[in-house]
Amino acid sequence: MPHISTTAQTHPDKPAFLIAETGMTVSYAQLDIESNRIAHLFRSLGLRKNDHIALMLENRRELLEIAQAAIRSGIIFTPVSTHLRTEEIHYILKNCNARLFVTSNKFIDEFPSATESISKLTHRYNVDSDTDEDSAFASWRGALDHQPTDPIADECLGMPMLYSSGTTGQPKGVLAKLPIDSIHELHPNMAAFSAAFGFSADSVYLSPAPLYHAAPLHYCLMVMQLGGTCIVMQAFDPEYALQTIETYRATHSQWVPIMFIRMLKLPAEVRAKYDVGSLQFAIHAAAPCPIEIKQQMIDWWGPIIVEYYSGSEGAGMTIIDSASWLTHKGSVGPALVGKIRIVSDEGQVLPAGEVGTVYFADGAEFEYYDEPEKTAGARNKQGWATLGDVGYLDDDGYLYLTDRKNFMIISGGVNIYPQEIENLLITHPKVADVAVFGIPSEEFGEEVKAVVQLLNPKESSAALAEALKEWTKERLSKIKTPRSIDFTTKLPRMDNGKLYKRRLVEQYKAQ
Template identity: 50%
Template sequence: MWRPESTARSSPAAPTSSSATATARSTGAHSPTTAGCAPEISATSTPTAGSRSPTGSRTSSSGPERRSPPVRSRTCCARIRLSPRALWSPRRMGSAFGFGPDSVYLSPGPLYHAAPLGWTLGTVRNGGTAIVMEKFDAEQTLRLIDRFHVTHAQFVPTMFVRMLKLPTDIRDRYDVSSLRLVVHAAAPCPVEVKERMIEWFGPKLTEFYSGSEGTGFFMINTPEWLTHRGSVGRAVQGVVHICDDDGNELPPGEIGTVWFSDIQRFEYLGDATKTAEAFNDKGWNTLGDLGHVDADGYLYLSARRSDLILSGGVNIYPQEIEDALTLHLAVFDVAVIGLPDEEMGQRVHAVVQPAAGVTPGPDLERELIDHCRDRLAHYKAPRSIAFGEVPRLPSGKILRRQLMSDYIDAHTASAQN
């Protein structure tokens, strides 16, 4: 494994057996470590005669074989116990997504998250090349796609937004036509963002919706999505049920809690209470999301139940407001939360991280609120906007609880003064 321009690249010899260990070349790249994480997954390799080295040269067919040092990785998701059946197999990845010896996979996300690690190891096990970025950078991503003729990549929607906001002359500088599959997951993708990515990359986007728990696996490709815009797809495994607060199933088009049946049972290690809360008396599981299905069985997500804003007796979904703001040129990042309000119960509050060179203040606040009012029902527009950094996990997920705690504490202190 080596590091061209702050990346680590892994290029194996083609696997010769169905062994559970991945084959990979390595020259001692650093591996992420996290105390208390899952057991290590170790991978070693022996280059075969005629295989390509990371520099593009071919190995000699003569002389003794040289065994590379092991590539080690650790993953720590949510301390979930699953059987191996919940993981993608190399054979399934190869047949379903076209992974093989000619594949070049780009992971802009860290390998201590389940999906980037799974895709990276799956690429290697299918004989392909994996390029792992230490940290996402929009232009660097395009440069790597162009330079190494990347065929497969995985992103989260915030990465799409960062790339779309690059100046046109920078975007046009790089050739992305080598891409065959662009996967995105981890967070809802605004419809306009996805439309613009399809215009740019072509009909190569595939979206997934699932949890590390291995339940609720949905998938949708570009042709399907263009006829079901905003959907995360249909169930690949399990059966979806949309239920009201009393557990009654709702018809297509009505929003409720998303439940899954006919799934593999799991448990949260050392947390019997959380495990019990994840299942109902029928044995169905929920990830805590709200959404609806259409008449064709396609699922559309609205929000996490814990993120829902209840203002004046009306449900308001933060994602809808975030989608309206995310492509505004003055916005680098945005998150929407509900703050306590004596009259309405909660009021809509946006936290905006301004784009570089943009001056935050009352004028920008009014501009962004008016921008929302032009696109949404007026009661959904933020009543207030604060300017500051939006905390996210490396996976791209907003640390919404942290935001709510910080701003509710500030709101309470302000009210007391």
């Protein structure tokens, strides 16, 4: 298996990655040199195999250079979400035992208050600083200036440790158990992805999402290990994403459903302007995709839409291509990694068609870093792992997800899954985004609440709320129809497509 150092020798001038908005390009030769310099810096600071570092950066070259350096020096690195609050950043930096932290001018205002009380965090750098004077953060460029450009003598495999999104509770650091030990080997899960999605040295991969999320980061690292080229967007914009596919003739791309929705809601003449015919695989995951939205994407882009279901934990994975999805609409596919088990609240394995908690048996091993109780809670007595999702299998072994277990609403003794209601409301022509959850009810225990983000916020009114309720009642049973609908200018949705639904629920419970 090749490595960036191999491609640097065989194709030194080939772009390893570029930033779409600026055109800034880093060749394999440059990436090899920079990652070697950073690896030498790590060693000079006393960082050794299995030590932890953290970085909070926009989608920029330094993030990928540091990632490649960590991978070739045995370092465990944690990219921190750029949307977190100071107290959340502090929690992650302390929890992951980071000894080194790298950030930029864009986020420097969050510090040093978030770092100064963490005793293990002894090295702090700013990638935008040219001087070490009068700052709690040293110059990153200055630290690298005199580092050697050859590989370190003790190259060994490092890896990312990303934190769960925290949509249902405190973020958890997901630490995988590496089944390989060479920088020239591909992790088995990544090998499965590579084979399933046709990645190779000829791939041009468009990454429109932040690199602190698992899928964008892992795909970029995999493509570079294979010798392909990554096109990294600094931020997602629906029309610019289409333009970027055309400009760079992207062969692969990775999306979340909200991106599909925003591209589909572009005017027809805008969508028709761009040639996306170079795409061979349009991969999506991270959140459930409404059936109607996915059908529209297949109608537009052709049968290149591929979905998978997994998590940062990597304990299992399903996959479904367009052809299979058209005969199993709404499914996320059969298992590709691990074996699916649907389990009742009593711990019994359920037959096809019955809804229960989704578990994976025989998947990859992982732990929640420094959280033994949460690690144990993610597995049952058989050792099967769950991400906390609810679903069922059909007779063909295809998995259908109904919702997160924590989000289920129990109203009048009836189990209601908000995702079904969200999947319907998002298709309404006036709706840009929606969240559905349960709120306390004296009569029913809980009742269904919807919070809607409109395409045109000026149209919000009590009359429109009633119209949306009636529209829903015509398509779903009365018990699933929201008892109330509120409007908001913007829902708290992360860049990976997941809603911070926990924050919404807490907000309404506090009222």
